[in-house]
Amino acid sequence: MRQDGAPTLEIALRHRLGAFDLDLAFASDAGVTALFGPSGSGKTTVVDAIAGLVRPQAGLVRIGGETLTDTEAGVLVPPHRRRIGLVFQDARLFPHLSVRTNLLFGRWFAPRSAPRVALEPVVALLGIEHLLKRRPRGLSGGERQRVAIGRALLSAPRLLVMDEPLASLDDARKQEILPYLERLRDEARVPIVYVSHSRSEVARLAGTVVLLREGRIVGRGTPREILARGEASETAPARSAARARRLGRWSPGQALNTTRPASERS
Amino acid sequence: MRQDGAPTLEIALRHRLGAFDLDLAFASDAGVTALFGPSGSGKTTVVDAIAGLVRPQAGLVRIGGETLTDTEAGVLVPPHRRRIGLVFQDARLFPHLSVRTNLLFGRWFAPRSAPRVALEPVVALLGIEHLLKRRPRGLSGGERQRVAIGRALLSAPRLLVMDEPLASLDDARKQEILPYLERLRDEARVPIVYVSHSRSEVARLAGTVVLLREGRIVGRGTPREILARGEASETAPARSAARARRLGRWSPGQALNTTRPASERS
Amino acid sequence: MGDADMGWLALSPQEWDAVRLSLLVSFWATIASLPLGIAVAWLLARVSFPGKALVNGLVHLPLVLPPVVTGYVLLLLFGRRGPIGAFLAETFGIVLAFRWTGAALACAVMGFPLMVRAIRLAIEAVDPKLEAAAGTLGAGRIATFLVVTLPLVLPGIIAGMILSFAKAMGEFGATITFVSNIPGQTQTLPSAIYTFTQVPGGEAGALRLTLVSVAIAFGALLVSELLARRAQARVGIA
Amino acid sequence: MGDADMGWLALSPQEWDAVRLSLLVSFWATIASLPLGIAVAWLLARVSFPGKALVNGLVHLPLVLPPVVTGYVLLLLFGRRGPIGAFLAETFGIVLAFRWTGAALACAVMGFPLMVRAIRLAIEAVDPKLEAAAGTLGAGRIATFLVVTLPLVLPGIIAGMILSFAKAMGEFGATITFVSNIPGQTQTLPSAIYTFTQVPGGEAGALRLTLVSVAIAFGALLVSELLARRAQARVGIA
Amino acid sequence: PAARAQDAVVFAAASLKNALDDAAALFRERTGRRIAISYAGSPALARQIEQGAPADLFVSASIEWMDHLSAAGLIRDESRIDLLGNRIALVAPAASDVAIAVAPGFDLAGALGPDGRLAMAETTAVPAGIYGRAALEHLGVWESVADRVAQSENVRAALALVSRGEVPLGIVYTTDATADEKVRVVALFPEETHPPIVYPAALTRESESAAAADFLAFLRTPEARPLLERQGFAVLGE
Ligand SMILES: Nc1ncnc2c1ncn2[C@@H]1O[C@H](COP(=O)(O)OP(=O)(O)OP(=O)(O)O)[C@@H](O)[C@H]1O
């Protein structure tokens, strides 16, 4: 289904949650796309929409030209067919399975054709050898987060989505994991969506930074262009009164400024 | 009970959890004491012991000369009588209560004599005005963390213990909260135990840094002294085989190198 | 039982009495056993104490014993001549034998294992870390239970109540053995239904009362589901 | 019933038959209703569909109806002349009426509401976020249910099973009405106990069998608590 | 329980257990043939026979249910006999010194005292209760005690109320009364005050068991007679 020439990632979303109103569209090419923005700006919501955990009120999600979500066409590929490795902000390890089984969980369900990621190097990278036999209960915050990273990596995803994966790790550990992600990006060519509050991480990894604020995109460009701007370091003001803008005759394709191939218009 | 001249915080703990062996003792004076160390080094376990959520196999916890835990003397003041405001690493908001009620929870149970912290300034500081009526469900990671901070601050504690409180917040928000914590330290003179992986936060806030590694103290001093050392930026190697050292005729008082006042020897 | 003639559906005054009485009995059986049910569920879920297995066994006993046996045991204990019955009558003037209150007791006892189990399961599902958090905020053990645990357990409590209520609407063996079947005083719907089943041709009467009973229980069930959904939505693990 | 003479505690061969049969019936009632119990619990906990209230009501029906009525309904449906009974007998050669299998059916039906409710409560307590996580790792809906939900629900399943088993050990009204009380074929412990209570001098016999029944149920309860504690410790919210 | 171990299945009213168990044991001794007896309430048994139960012989405690089966063509009318007879009696707790003669218009209400109740089996459904009520009506005292009657599911439960001293008076079969030491017969009801108390027996239409017919005949032999009389029944003449 891969359409050459199509951007790796095309996203257009409109979704309302209570007073929060997400309305954005962006496309980006292979490599690491960073979602950057203050707390509550909608990063996790975008992540959930990419993974198919949220059905956006209107929107489009395409990876490598394959349509995963298209509310207009009524397409919503279920999460387990998306092969997106997601590192959740809140780890979400399976409490009844050992760390080892947690790590290998994705492998059970991966299609045969999927590349197999070896367990040992990932475990060594994350420094969790001594935890393999334990259950998630009793793991420290950082240990959980590392297992969650490993679980996503080992599921051999075609897109890796990481929601603040290194937030509770020490600098030294971060310095070990970041080069691995760089190799993943450069050698294995796995595209990555990376959510982080850390300027240094974003600067180091990302090719494209999408700057969010209150559910809108307020900047998009290279880390150098975006991180320098003042907006990247302002907190969101208290949310203004409910916006009157309605979900209407708004077309995701239009919002993206991409034309959908005729074959998909059906 | 406050004993003048006694250090604000005296801690000696020995606690074994599976293969993890915590064995440390330190004392520190008013101001901010930072617990610094790689993931899994035992920071949260120390925090839990201070709050009385963990009964150490052997140990002593004293605040301002008042004994809260003393396994030798059989003292274990229950958590709700300790008046320690704890910001949990995992937020732990009450899902059935509104954000507002979560914030005010501690007030319901505070003794009359406790100082009353006003709601509005804290809410403004944390930028959570627009969340007050919501329930924790659906809050973003950073929003949760901010509510958790507010909840601890508003409980008017005599000791504030914060376990990676700013980990999932953006820089801008951090820059607003840090000065508040400084004021708390300097003006309200609330002692703070601060767990963080961020060098800059620790350097800015802490008077004393306690550097942990695999359950042991490997350094103690001012931020300048400790953060510069190599140890602060090494990851813990895979845990060495179970140590044979046994819990024995080990005395917390001895370990602290402080003498307990005769009145407490009973 | 003609198609057009729905006259057989009309209840006699005595049957109306039974309906009223069944509602009364079921309501009070559920309400009155709730505090003890919550307390026992909490004990079983959260506290280890010597004799816990015994308490657990006792709670389940009414499930295991044939209802007639339970009714007979109640008679032995709570009858006028029974040790507890005599004590209650002398000390507080409370008489259970041959009263609707006795029927409520019998129904409460029969529904107790169901109520306790539902609440216990809900308590066991509450994350102790939340209770610990309440502790650090100054809430003692009881306050924590009331302000944190109990609200989180609400769906389980509602489930326990509806089970107890439904059981009480259908309970017959223990009730009739303990308080007999005195029209207007202890004759509940199931007793009345039973009476119909014992005579040839009583099917229409039994069916009529069964429909009433089922309708009431369905109504209660719908209300409980609504309340539970609300409680669930509120609590909903975020 | 002398103090020293414990002879009255000895079971007759026919009573041993009743013990064996009760164990058989309770075991199969519990095991056979488990898959359907889990399925229905899951439906009620997680799926909205038209007629859900009706299904929920039907599940609770055996709790609400006097057991005699339930037994009679079973007799009408599953008897040799009943629509389902005749169909099963003709098509598969399965006869339930007046067989121990029918007793198992009656007990399964009577215990069903209890089993479903316990499992349902446990399913409702499972964090859907974990199921979502399994989805992102490639597990489809059924796989997620089997690999994530079901193990997390284990304590609830165990609770449901013990409730169903205990109920089956005590069930009498529906069983005797549906499959009668034929020694060695359909006479379970509660039926045998009932029979004893119906004649002069039967008390010792009733007590003897009641003790056996209680002992078995206590044993099962202890085992279930052990298993549940293990499952709980394993699952234990971290 | 695989192959049937018995030569005939008898459905008998539960109150006949002692008598028929003894008779069946003797029958087996004499003929080597086994009789399995399913004891339950006559209504349940009659309904089961309606639904094709594998019964060969039905011994009912009520003429009505036997008539019902006869009208449905389910028994062999030619085999039907009135097997046993019984009496009803006014009973009191053994310790009671109440003395009262049963005669037209006797002061039953007075004997009950201000708040005492009269224990009876269900007066509209259970044979013992129906006979008792007929007798009281015949004697013209029913109206005066109608709202004082505690109706039980069966005679045994009514007897238990008297035996436990929960009520000052009750009406039960003499077969039950004489066997209970804690109960004293105050007076027998004259037989002309109520319809004859008869336990009819008949072979079922579908029975192919010679053993059943033989057993029925055996019950009428002088050898079996004392076993039945020992339990207080009158063995009715040829
Ligand atoms: N059910 C809901 N009702 C109302 N508001 C909601 C709901 N769910 C999410 N929100 C709001 O949507 C906004 C975006 O949330 P999201 O989790 O995407 O933020 P985020 O950018 O990931 O923030 P963080 O960096 O703190 O994790 C938040 O303000 C949140 O409170």
Ligand SMILES: Nc1ncnc2c1ncn2[C@@H]1O[C@H](COP(=O)(O)OP(=O)(O)OP(=O)(O)O)[C@@H](O)[C@H]1O
């Ligand atoms: N029940 C247990 N059994 C075995 N090990 C345990 C248990 N509970 C905690 N541990 C271990 O104790 C160690 C210290 O945990 P702790 O949560 O104190 O670490 P931490 O310093 O807070 O780490 P982080 O920065 O990742 O939060 C961890 O390695 C953890 O796996």
Ligand SMILES: [Mg+2]
């Ligand atoms: Mg987020």
Ligand SMILES: [Mg+2]
């Ligand atoms: Mg920690």
